Amino acid sequence: MSLSVALQVAQSALAARQAETATTSRNIAGAQDAGYSRKSVMLSSVYSEAGQSGGVRVEGVARTTDSALYTSLLTSTSVGSSQQAVLDGLERLHETVGDTALEMSPSARLGDLKTSIQAYAADPNNTILAQDFLQTAKDMARALNEGTDLIQSVRADADAAIADSVDEINQLLGQLENLNTVIVRGTQSGADVTDALDSRDQVLLSLSEEIGIRTLKQDDGGMVVYTDSGVTLFETTARTVSFDRTNTYSPTTVGNQVYIDGVPVAGPNAIMPITSGRLQGLTTLRDDVAVTYQSQLDEVARGLVEAFAESDQVAAGPDQAGLFTYSGGPAIPAAGTLVVGLAGDIQINANADPDLGGELDLLRDGGISDPLDPNYDYNPSDLAGYSGRLQEYLDALDAPRVFDSGVELDPTDTLSGFASSSVSWLQSRRQTATSDLEVQSVIVSRTAESLSNTTGVNLDEEMTRMLDIERAYAAAAKLITAVDSMLDDLLAAAR
Amino acid sequence: MKMTYISTISMSDGARRQMMGQASNVNKLQTELSSGRKFDVGLDLGSKTGETVSLRSEFEFLNTIADTNGLTASRLDVSQAAMDDIRTVAEDFLATLVAVRDSNGSNAVTQTEAAGNLELLMSRLNTQLNGNYLFAGINSDVAPINDYNDPLQPNKVAADAAFLGQFGFTQADPNVSTISGAAMTAYLNGPFDALFADPNWGNDWSSASDQTVVSRISASEELTTSVSANEDAFRKLAQAFTMMSDLGNENLGPDAYKAVVDKSISLIGEAIVGVTNLMGSMGTAQERVSVANDRISIQTDILNERINALENVNLEETSVRLNTAITQLETTYAISARIQQLSILNYF
Numbered sequence: 001m002s003l004s005v006a007l008q009v010a011q012s013a014l015a016a017r018q019a020e021t022a023t024t025s026r027n028i029a030g031a032q033d034a035g036y037s038r039k040s041v042m043l044s045s046v047y048s049e050a051g052q053s054g055g056v057r058v059e060g061v062a063r064t065t066d067s068a069l070y071t072s073l074l075t076s077t078s079v080g081s082s083q084q085a086v087l088d089g090l091e092r093l094h095e096t097v098g099d100t101a102l103e104m105s106p107s108a109r110l111g112d113l114k115t116s117i118q119a120y121a122a123d124p125n126n127t128i129l130a131q132d133f134l135q136t137a138k139d140m141a142r143a144l145n146e147g148t149d150l151i152q153s154v155r156a157d158a159d160a161a162i163a164d165s166v167d168e169i170n171q172l173l174g175q176l177e178n179l180n181t182v183i184v185r186g187t188q189s190g191a192d193v194t195d196a197l198d199s200r201d202q203v204l205l206s207l208s209e210e211i212g213i214r215t216l217k218q219d220d221g222g223m224v225v226y227t228d229s230g231v232t233l234f235e236t237t238a239r240t241v242s243f244d245r246t247n248t249y250s251p252t253t254v255g256n257q258v259y260i261d262g263v264p265v266a267g268p269n270a271i272m273p274i275t276s277g278r279l280q281g282l283t284t285l286r287d288d289v290a291v292t293y294q295s296q297l298d299e300v301a302r303g304l305v306e307a308f309a310e311s312d313q314v315a316a317g318p319d320q321a322g323l324f325t326y327s328g329g330p331a332i333p334a335a336g337t338l339v340v341g342l343a344g345d346i347q348i349n350a351n352a353d354p355d356l357g358g359e360l361d362l363l364r365d366g367g368i369s370d371p372l373d374p375n376y377d378y379n380p381s382d383l384a385g386y387s388g389r390l391q392e393y394l395d396a397l398d399a400p401r402v403f404d405s406g407v408e409l410d411p412t413d414t415l416s417g418f419a420s421s422s423v424s425w426l427q428s429r430r431q432t433a434t435s436d437l438e439v440q441s442v443i444v445s446r447t448a449e450s451l452s453n454t455t456g457v458n459l460d461e462e463m464t465r466m467l468d469i470e471r472a473y474a475a476a477a478k479l480i481t482a483v484d485s486m487l488d489d490l491l492a493a494a495r
Numbered sequence: 496m497k498m499t500y501i502s503t504i505s506m507s508d509g510a511r512r513q514m515m516g517q518a519s520n521v522n523k524l525q526t527e528l529s530s531g532r533k534f535d536v537g538l539d540l541g542s543k544t545g546e547t548v549s550l551r552s553e554f555e556f557l558n559t560i561a562d563t564n565g566l567t568a569s570r571l572d573v574s575q576a577a578m579d580d581i582r583t584v585a586e587d588f589l590a591t592l593v594a595v596r597d598s599n600g601s602n603a604v605t606q607t608e609a610a611g612n613l614e615l616l617m618s619r620l621n622t623q624l625n626g627n628y629l630f631a632g633i634n635s636d637v638a639p640i641n642d643y644n645d646p647l648q649p650n651k652v653a654a655d656a657a658f659l660g661q662f663g664f665t666q667a668d669p670n671v672s673t674i675s676g677a678a679m680t681a682y683l684n685g686p687f688d689a690l691f692a693d694p695n696w697g698n699d700w701s702s703a704s705d706q707t708v709v710s711r712i713s714a715s716e717e718l719t720t721s722v723s724a725n726e727d728a729f730r731k732l733a734q735a736f737t738m739m740s741d742l743g744n745e746n747l748g749p750d751a752y753k754a755v756v757d758k759s760i761s762l763i764g765e766a767i768v769g770v771t772n773l774m775g776s777m778g779t780a781q782e783r784v785s786v787a788n789d790r791i792s793i794q795t796d797i798l799n800e801r802i803n804a805l806e807n808v809n810l811e812e813t814s815v816r817l818n819t820a821i822t823q824l825e826t827t828y829a830i831s832a833r834i835q836q837l838s839i840l841n842y843f
Contacts, residue, residue, distance in 0.1 A: 031503050100548055100806060118563060122567065122711075123627070124633075125635050381634070381704075383704050384633070384634060385631065385632065385636075385721075391717065416549060420552075423537075424542045424543065425545075427540060427542065431542075445512065449505045449508070452505040455502075460503075463839045
């Protein structure tokens with residue numbers, strides 16, 4: 001009988017509208033949630049074997065996705081967070097240079113040193129000027145010492161951040177495991193897992209900030225996650241990411257590797273090195289950028305020891321470390337060869353420092369390396385107007401010398417030139433990293449915007465859809481009333 | 496058919512992001528405008544930062560050289576003035592000697608004048624500037640010439656001993672009048688000459704170093720900027736003044752006195768030429784310092800210009816950009832406020 005069919009269809013319409021209302025209100029609730037994707041109700045028509053229509057049926061809830069955009073969001077996020085980590089480190093290394101007007105870089109200190117030597121050379125009998133020379137020399141050594149401390153603290157901080165990142169990755173993998181189980185189980189039983197899928201996407205997005213990942217969907221709704229270098233991070237269960245933290249860093253310290261399932265993926269000599277993510281940026285900072293900058297400062301320090309070295313004035317004895325010395329003194333470090341950590345070790349020779357029982361006049365006369373050895377005395381009769389040694393210092397600072405070729409700077413340069421090209425190196429790295437990151441953050445935000453525009457919620461649409469649903473619901477209800485009155489009429493006629 | 500779709504969140508996010516970017520741009524431009532320098536010099540210059548750092552060092556260095564050149568110039572000026580005094584008294588004394596050569600009885604006059612001149616020579620050679628003795632070579636913290644008037648000083652002691660050794664009596668002895676012209680000539684050319692030659696000069700008269708002061712007057716130019724009291728000219732003057740004042744001159748016989756005057760005339764004549772030469776070479780040094788100063792001032796101007804070009808912003812351009820940025824930010828505020836008010840709910 002058609003009236004009962006009409007009633008049944010109207011009922012199914014009511015049920016469908018209610019499901020749609022529920023979905024709409026879910027959408028409105030999630031409108032301001034960045035990870036929420038738009039849900040819609042899937043409907044299908046019901047018909048009998050005879051082909052007679054029986055209304056509509058709610059098949060389930062679907063979510064709008066765009067896997068291509070999503071994948072590129074994961075990738076660009078990883079690249080961006082890697083660049084961010086390096087840039088943050090460079091910004092801190094930039095503290096060794098500061099604004100050029102502050103003149104606090106090792107290169108600017110070298111200029112100060114030259115200036116004070118020139119002033120002293122013009123009046124070598126002047127103790128005040130000698131004090132000034134000693135003070136700028138101390139400042140020079142201190143700038144290098146403090147630079148080393150800063151670089152090593154940047155490395156230690158990077159190491160701590162790596163440990164945090166590894167903890168975060170392990171925690172996210174744990175969440176992923178829970179969500180993945182829910183999804184696989186729900187998919188099998190046909191439950192609505194769309195919210196769990198949203199959450200899983202969010203977890204993966206967070207994971208991609210820490211480490212570059214690639215994902216692979218399985219038929220059962222599960223997901224496999226690899227690092228961008230191909231090491232399995234997650235398949236049914238989470239793999240363990242492990243890292244041993246190093247608490248204190250000296251220039252000779254080598255940081256530990258990060259392991260996934262026993263495979264080194266980041267750090268020195270990683271077998272399958274990851275190429276993006278914060279973890280990668282932090283290891284680059286710790287093992288590459290900071291180490292290179294340290295070795296440049298070390299070479300500046302070695303150049304200083306060399307430039308201020310004293311030669312035997314009488315016999316053919318070896319050169320000895322003069323005003324600037326280090327723990328290996330009085331021998332001069334081998335020419336053109338990096339001595340790791342020299343910048344942290346360089347100091348003013350106590351023989352020239354009155355505060356440490358030294359003799360200020362040695363600055364003018366030479367013999368700082370060993371005041372008791374007359375062979376290294378440039379001014380044996382201690383003549384007060386002798387400026388020859390001071391002029392030698394000035395010449396030595398501008399004399400070409402050979403530096404280690406492994407520190408990314410021109411190996412044949414003057415000491416002043418080498419120090420200033422180290423400043424250039426740092427600033428150009430910072431400039432490149434900044435502009436790369438600017439571009440990358442535009443890419444990330446555009447991708448996120450596109451993804452949001454494809455999968456997100458528009459309140460206006462939901463509201464207008466709400467109007468539609470209201471109308472449709474009213475129509476179905478009206479239909480039921482109509483059928484009811486028709487049945488009433490029929491029953492009244494039959495009475 | 497592709498439908499245009501925009502999610503509510505990306506609409507509000509977009510506006511927020513725009514505002515953040517523009518506000519930070521305004522902040523940056525404002526800092527640049529008030530300081531006149533780039534917001535972050537290192538970030539802006541990148542690999543050129545090393546250049547501005549070394550230019551700044553170079554600039555400071557040249558300024559210091561300009562300062563030390565001031566010191567060098569005053570050292571040269573004072574030395575010139577001292578030598579000029581010495582030359583003047585030498586010329587005057589030469590004139591006196593030539594005039595009195597053949598007239599007896601002027602012994603006492605020339606003796607007094609010679610003693611005064613010796614005094615002046617010693618005081619000029621002991622000229623001090625800024626705690627340094629200018630004519631001491633590099634042994635600049637010790638007065639170069641010993642005071643001949645002090646009977647305990649080695650130069651006076653040695654001269655007395657030589658006289659006593661040669662003639663058997665002192666300069667004050669009346670027997671001085673018995674010294675013959677030939678004996679005096681022998682003494683003057685023998686033991687007396689030796690007093691003013693090495694090594695006696697260095698032992699008795701002067702503690703100056705032969706090594707003269709070398710000053711750096713530009714980044715790469717070094718220059719001798721002092722004259723040592725050991726120069727021959729000064730020795731000859733000291734010798735001439737001494738022989739005219741302290742050989743018992745009052746009592747010398749005419750022959751002996753003539754021998755002394757003749758020797759003095761020839762010594763002073765040579766010395767005047769020597770002092771004039773020294774003054775000439777110091778004059779050249781003065782000229783070079785002044786040329787170096789001119790060059791340094793040009794160089795510092797160029798360096799300064801380059802540093803400014805690297806580090807400073809164009810104020811007009813920045814102010815225009817700041818105005819534009821502020822207008823843009825205001826527009827963004829106005830527009831986003833209106834967009835935020837847009838809602839279909841208002842029309843229900």
